[in-house]
Amino acid sequence: MKTPSATRTTFDYRAPEDLDGLADALGTARGAVSVLGGGTMLVPDISHGTAQPDTVVDLARTGLSGLRRADGEVVVGAMTTYRDLLTTAPAPVPLLRRLAAGVTGGPQIRNRGTVGGSAAFANPSSDVPAALLALRARMRLLSPDGVREVPASDFYTGPFATVRRDDEALIEITLPDPGAASFGYVKFKLSVGSWPIVTATAVAESGGGLRVAVGGAGRVPVAVMLTEPADPADPEWLAHIRERVESELDSVGTWTDELAEGTYRRRIAGTIAARSVAALRGDDERR
Amino acid sequence: MQPIRLTVNGDKHEVTVDPRDLLVYVIRERIGLTGTNVGCLTGDCGACTVTLDGRTAKSCSVLAVTADGSEIRTIEGLASPAGLDPVQEAFWKENGFQCGYCLPGMLLATRELLDEDPDPAEEDITRTIDGNLCRCTGYTTILRAVRTAARRAQHRDERPERP
Ligand SMILES: Cc1cc2nc3c(=O)[nH]c(=O)nc-3n(C[C@@H](O)[C@@H](O)[C@H](O)COP(=O)(O)OP(=O)(O)OC[C@H]3O[C@@H](n4cnc5c(N)ncnc54)[C@H](O)[C@@H]3O)c2cc1C
Ligand code: FES
Ligand code: FES
Numbered sequence: 001m002k003t004p005s006a007t008r009t010t011f012d013y014r015a016p017e018d019l020d021g022l023a024d025a026l027g028t029a030r031g032a033v034s035v036l037g038g039g040t041m042l043v044p045d046i047s048h049g050t051a052q053p054d055t056v057v058d059l060a061r062t063g064l065s066g067l068r069r070a071d072g073e074v075v076v077g078a079m080t081t082y083r084d085l086l087t088t089a090p091a092p093v094p095l096l097r098r099l100a101a102g103v104t105g106g107p108q109i110r111n112r113g114t115v116g117g118s119a120a121f122a123n124p125s126s127d128v129p130a131a132l133l134a135l136r137a138r139m140r141l142l143s144p145d146g147v148r149e150v151p152a153s154d155f156y157t158g159p160f161a162t163v164r165r166d167d168e169a170l171i172e173i174t175l176p177d178p179g180a181a182s183f184g185y186v187k188f189k190l191s192v193g194s195w196p197i198v199t200a201t202a203v204a205e206s207g208g209g210l211r212v213a214v215g216g217a218g219r220v221p222v223a224v225m226l227t228e229p230a231d232p233a234d235p236e237w238l239a240h241i242r243e244r245v246e247s248e249l250d251s252v253g254t255w256t257d258e259l260a261e262g263t264y265r266r267r268i269a270g271t272i273a274a275r276s277v278a279a280l281r282g283d284d285e286r287r
Numbered sequence: 288m289q290p291i292r293l294t295v296n297g298d299k300h301e302v303t304v305d306p307r308d309l310l311v312y313v314i315r316e317r318i319g320l321t322g323t324n325v326g327c328l329t330g331d332c333g334a335c336t337v338t339l340d341g342r343t344a345k346s347c348s349v350l351a352v353t354a355d356g357s358e359i360r361t362i363e364g365l366a367s368p369a370g371l372d373p374v375q376e377a378f379w380k381e382n383g384f385q386c387g388y389c390l391p392g393m394l395l396a397t398r399e400l401l402d403e404d405p406d407p408a409e410e411d412i413t414r415t416i417d418g419n420l421c422r423c424t425g426y427t428t429i430l431r432a433v434r435t436a437a438r439r440a441q442h443r444d445e446r447p448e449r450p
Contacts, residue, residue: 009307010305010306010307011306011307011308012306013350015352015353015355030342036350036353039348040345041330043309043330043347043349043350044328044330046307047309047328047329047347050330056306058352060353060355104417104418105330105331105399105414105418106333106343106396106414106416106417106419107343107396107414108330108333108344108396108401108416108418109330109345110341111342111343112344112349191371192417193417215306218358243334244321
């Protein structure tokens with residue numbers, strides 16, 4: 001059998017070795033640019049013609065991987081893999097570790113798939129984007145003009161769409177150090193290997209705020225802040241959280257794909273959100 | 288076209304590739320090692336699994352240019368001159384394959400798991416092969432083979448050392 005190559009038309013390839021080189025590559029790249037992270041989505045998309053870049057800017061050699069603490073923040077390099085999240089000990093953001101453990105596709109995907117790739121791709125069904133909202137993350141974007149930061153809550157503009165310009169790469173994601181915050185993460189899927197239908201992340205900050213973000217249900221991830229004492233066993237509280245989540249979803253529009261209708265996702269979103277709050281207290285271990 | 292250097296199963300290769308060439312293409316068509324299979328080209332099936340700088344990767348989802356300078360292990364590099372790797376022996380013993388198309392990926396993923404954790408929990412075993420699709424066995428014999436390989440890895444000390 002003849003093994004297929006990637007595509008019929010080729011592209012320019014740039015593999016900068018530092019941030020200056022990256023800014024230069026982004027500024028001088030020919031035509032439509034694709035930034036390459038771990039490649040787990042982009043390379044198959046190129047093979048199948050769904051992505052047709054004129055230039056690929058590969059981040060593999062930029063040294064943008066790993067988690068570090070700086071000035072009360074945790075900085076997650078865009079090239080940090082799910083494996084890095086699982087093996088960095090102690091985990092500066094236990095929620096991300098928990099999230100990475102549930103990523104499917106085998107160790108091959110967890111070894112290469114990156115946080116930056118998932119965040120930038122803005123697939124409504126991915127785990128990372130909504131979790132970043134719950135963690136109050138900021139996205140650090142590099143272009144030939146310099147660096148700018150965008151809160152995760154303003155980053156997503158639609159399915160597979162963000163405010164990132166073509167001449168920008170996501171280089172880092174910064175989060176307020178979660179310290180002793182507790183979290184719950186729940187995803188609802190139809191089978192073990194399927195994309196999640198709805199994900200919910202609850203983060204209870206030590207200061208008292210409770211933030212719940214929902215992914216998969218809306219065209220973009222949504223988050224709600226809850227100030228009332230949370231009691232997942234109380235039907236009134238349950239009705240309240242459902243209402244809050246549904247009203248957020250109505251303002252961004254629901255997400256429909258071949259796995260599930262938006263109406264269905266909207267209907268279960270509040271329940272999954274409530275389960276993530278229950279998981280905060282350890283009374284719901286369901287994924 | 289640009290030259291890249293790959294070390295594959297210990298042998299150094301210099302090949303001139305087009306940026307669009309997939310790593311699996313270079314391994315099979317340029318280096319001539321056809322043990323690495325191609326199934327889906329979407330990253331789902333795992334038939335194209337190789338070890339890239341010590342970590343398993345799906346070689347249909349890696350550009351060959353990205354792998355420039357890397358150490359690669361393919362299925363051809365798993366056995367030693369002394370014989371099959373214990374993981375291969377376990378799959379053989381437990382009939383962990385039928386057509387064998389998924390087998391290279393299953394073996395390399397299992398090898399990586401046992402290198403990290405010689406005594407994996409059942410959940411870790413399923414999470415390890417969940418990126419490798421098998422259309423023949425129904426997975427039962429594969430899971431048994433991984434458990435057998437793990438058991439053997441733990442008792443390695445009691446057996447004569449492999450050279
Ligand atoms: C079999 C399989 C199972 C999977 N299971 C899951 C799962 O359970 N949960 C989940 O969430 N995801 C899952 N995924 C999707 C997974 O590939 C992504 O979540 C992954 O993290 C993407 O990262 P990457 O580095 O490989 O991205 P790439 O493929 O490199 O890029 C993806 C997109 O983002 C862009 N991009 C990448 N990095 C940057 C950057 N730094 N700046 C700007 N743009 C960038 C690329 O141009 C491209 O458009 C799965 C994928 C496969 C193949
Ligand atoms: S061919 Fe690479 S995962 Fe199927
Ligand atoms: S043995 Fe045929 S695909 Fe697994």
